[in-house]
Amino acid sequence: MNKILKLIRINMKDTAGRYMQQMNARGKISGKILALLPLLAALPAIVLLVIIYESFAQINLGYLALTYTNIASIILMLVSSVPLIVSSFFYSKDLSLLATLPIKGRSIIIAKLAGLYPYLLIMGLVLFGTTSILYLNDTGFQIREMAILFLAIVTLPIIPMALGTLITLPFMSLVAGRKHRNLFTVLGNLTLLGIILGIQIVMSRTINNTEAIVEILSQKDGLLNLIGKSYPPSIWLTKGIISSNLDFLWYILIQISAMILIFFLASKIYDQALKKFNQQENSGDSQKISYKKTDIKLLLLKRNLGIIFTNPTFLLNTVMTIFIPVFIFVLYSLMGIMNLNTLNNPALLPFRDFIVFGIIISPSILGSLSATSISREGRFFWETRVMPIRHEDSLASRELTTLLLFGIGQTILAITAYMILPVAPLHMLAIIITVIFTTLLMSKIDLIINIERPYLNWTNPTACIKNNMNVMISLGSRVIFGGLAYLTYYLFKDMGSSYVIIFIGLLAILLYIIVLYIFKKIYVNKYSQIDAI
Amino acid sequence: MLKITELTKSYDKKNKALDNLTLEIKKGELIGFIGPNGAGKTTTLKIITGIITADKGIVEIDGNNLATNAIATKKSFTFVPDHPEIYESITGIDYLNFIADIYDVSVEDRQERIQRYSSQFQLDHALGKKINTYSHGMKQKLLITAALLPEAPLFILDEPHVGLDPHSSRVLKNLMLEHCRKGGSVLFSTHVLEVVENLCHKIAIINKGNLIAFDTLDNIKQNKDLSLEETFLEMTDHE
Known part of the structure; x- marks a missing residue:
């Protein structure tokens, strides 16, 4: 047990050190304040949770918000834990070191999971913690309820971590020794996420069945059972909070069982998977030898794409970013929230141009690929420094990589959107031009962000993209552009949607010219001064 | 101390990275492990240390079988x-303490050994700094210090002299000899044949996954007029 604690401590120290470094948090007090900045991103979620809680509280069923957010937390944690587990278990720097030390596989698993625990706990605190405070505020902060809710919050990540580990490890053990393990990893991750969300959606579809709802409402705890049926421990927890000690005991027992399961089952699988992963480095495939000359820009483009495509975390992140609206639509249609008829509703006809524009532009609004285009290289960055490559070419190739990936995604989205929501060809042309310039603008802004904050010293890919403050700053730039776009809409809405789109396009062109000027004047030179590690 | 029997490893199921490699190192022996690039040195060391597994064969260290008794062996x-x-985002001293904890080195012993080794490697001034601020050589010295810290019977090093300054390289050589004098054993791979020639009790030469020689320097140099470099080139070129 002592060694597990030592391993946990070193992992936590390393994670905390890395995080503070990414945040550029150097000062003792200012650093700590800065480190808390990403929590601001939770504010919209907190506002939504207050609305949800008030809806339940109005019908005197505030406790149901606890069931609801408990399930939401579990799903969010489970979905997040899968890529986190893959990254920290199989793509971190300490794999070889750990394999040589006299530590049991299960100790490594527990220490690694302990490293993930704070991330998942923060998710739980935001979702379930907020609802808990709202509930306690209503019921007068009774000691029993407070104790149970505290226990519930701190144990919340256990089941998602256990499930994530038990799903991920056998799969990774299976693909670890294979030729295209990275591709398998990405496809596997997507499939796993699909299955997790799919199960949840199928379970929640009963809500559309009127007869079932009537029957459920007539039963004792009917609504509680309806909401919590996809995850029974949430029902036990809710009952436990309200009154039943026995139900809370069941809840705690399931947490303990999950821990035991990890302890006894996972270590053996991890041991095998880890060794297979370690040996993969040595088994380089021999490819066809070619001596043909290639243009330097094309070479750089291929190199940058290679960095993304050979790394499962980057690839998964890119694919998810590009097809986010498709995922959302598929999920919403499966949940019965919206379908093609909803989108074709005559009431939405005046906004159709905006909807189509929103669908096509989404990858470059939600994705921040250029914001990590330099950071992504990590310790390989020196290559572009020592080779006789113009800084302008190096930067252009990074931007081109983003544009190419977004271009592919946006073309597919544009064709799909045009087929589902036909708009006049001239309107479509205006939308496409606006999308192109907005994408160029966003990509350029992101590149500037990355030149300002070239975080090159990362130890695993997740550290580069998930924890990087660049992504947050980049999203902030979208908020500002969104505000300007809304102002354009507000000023010119009477002229019709296509004109508003054109004016947004002109705004994007104007801003692009300004950003391009600043970029050429300041940032090419600044890029040349980035120290390669 | 170390006994490896018929180690066989293939990464692609076609070519053998190691082919029935058998080797035994006794207590007090300092062994230089040499071979051309891709000969199987690192693969052998990775199997011995448990980073990867062999397709076939047995690794025994100090009487313990790596496959059946991994923790005791390690x-x-x-x-x-x-x-x-x-780990890069922790300090050097954090890392050394972590290794000392894992190998159960007492506080008194770790303090004495860390001070001794780090001052010998001129690393003592940097122990409070984050590892990601270290140069390649400093990281190498930290890893060597960490490996010396538990005073384990067998000391395995993969190309340890790469990145070391002349002073640290000399310190390492002395420490390896001292470890063997105390009854421990050392196995290290290298491409620096002068080090092997001047330091090792025995030399193991590997080529294309096969152990082609394992003997004292004199026995390997059948023709006394040839240097180790010439002998090595002759042996590996003819394979």
Whole structure:
């Protein structure tokens, strides 16, 4: 047990050190304040949770918000834990070191999971913690309820971590020794996420069945059972909070069982998977030898794409970013929230141009690929420094990589959107031009962000993209552009949607010219001064 | 101390990276492990240290079988890899304390050993700094210090002299000899044949996954007029 604690401590120290470094948090007090900045991103979620809680509280069923957010937390944690587990278990720097030390596989698993625990706990605190405070505020902060809710919050990540580990490890053990393990990893991750969300959606579809709802409402705890049926421990927890000690005991027992399961089952699988992963480095495939000359820009483009495509975390992140609206639509249609008829509703006809524009532009609004285009290289960055490559070419190739990936995604989205929501060809042309310039603008802004904050010293890919403050700053730039776009809409809405789109396009062109000027004047030179590690 | 029997490893199921490699190192022996690039040195060391598994064969260290008694076996050796990849966002002293904890080194012993080794490697001034501020050589020295810390019977090093300054390289050579004098054993791979020639009790030469020689320098040099470099080139070129 002592060694597990030592391993946990070193992992936590390393994670905390890395995080503070990414945040550029150097000062003792200012650093700590800065480190808390990403929590601001939770504010919209907190506002939504207050609305949800008030809806339940109005019908005197505030406790149901606890069931609801408990399930939401579990799903969010489970979905997040899968890529986190893959990254920290199989793509971190300490794999070889750990394999040589006299530590049991299960100790490594527990220490690694302990490293993930704070991330998942923060998710739980935001979702379930907020609802808990709202509930306690209503019921007068009774000691029993407070104790149970505290226990519930701190144990919340256990089941998602256990499930994530038990799903991920056998799969990774299976693909670890294979030729295209990275591709398998990405496809596997997507499939796993699909299955997790799919199960949840199928379970929640009963809500559309009127007869079932009537029957459920007539039963004792009917609504509680309806909401919590996809995850029974949430029902036990809710009952436990309200009154039943026995139900809370069941809840705690399931947490303990999950821990035991990890302890006894996972270590053996991890041991095998880890060794297979370690040996993969040595088994380089021999490819066809070619001596043909290639243009330097094309070479750089291929190199940058290679960095993304050979790394499962980057690839998964890119694919998810590009097809986010498709995922959302598929999920919403499966949940019965919206379908093609909803989108074709005559009431939405005046906004159709905006909807189509929103669908096509989404990858470059939600994705921040250029914001990590330099950071992504990590310790390989020196290559572009020592080779006789113009800084302008190096930067252009990074931007081109983003544009190419977004271009592919946006073309597919544009064709799909045009087929589902036909708009006049001239309107479509205006939308496409606006999308192109907005994408160029966003990509350029992101590149500037990355030149300002070239975080090159990362130890695993997740550290580069998930924890990087660049992504947050980049999203902030979208908020500002969104505000300007809304102002354009507000000023010119009477002229019709296509004109508003054109004016947004002109705004994007104007801003692009300004950003391009600043970029050429300041940032090419600044890029040349980035120290390669 | 170390006994490996018929180790066989193939990464692609076609070519053998190691082919029935058998080797025994006794207590007090300092062994230089040499061979051309891709000959199987690192693969052998990775199998011995448990980073990867062999398709066939047995690894025994200090009487313990690596496959059946991994933890006890791993307590009998420490390893310095060829690429110093470790936790980067902690300080040097954090890392050394972590290793000391894992190998159950008492507080008194760790303090004395850390001070001794780090001052010998001129690393003492940097122990409070984050590892990601270290140069390649400093990281290498930290890893060597960490590997020396538990005073395990077997000391395994993969190309340890790469990145070391002349002073530290000399310190390492002396420490390896001292370790063997105390009854421990050292196995290290290298491409620096002068080091092997001047330091080792025995030399193991590997080529294309086969152990083609394992003997004292004199016995390997059948023709006394040839240097180790010439002997090595002759042996490996003819394979």
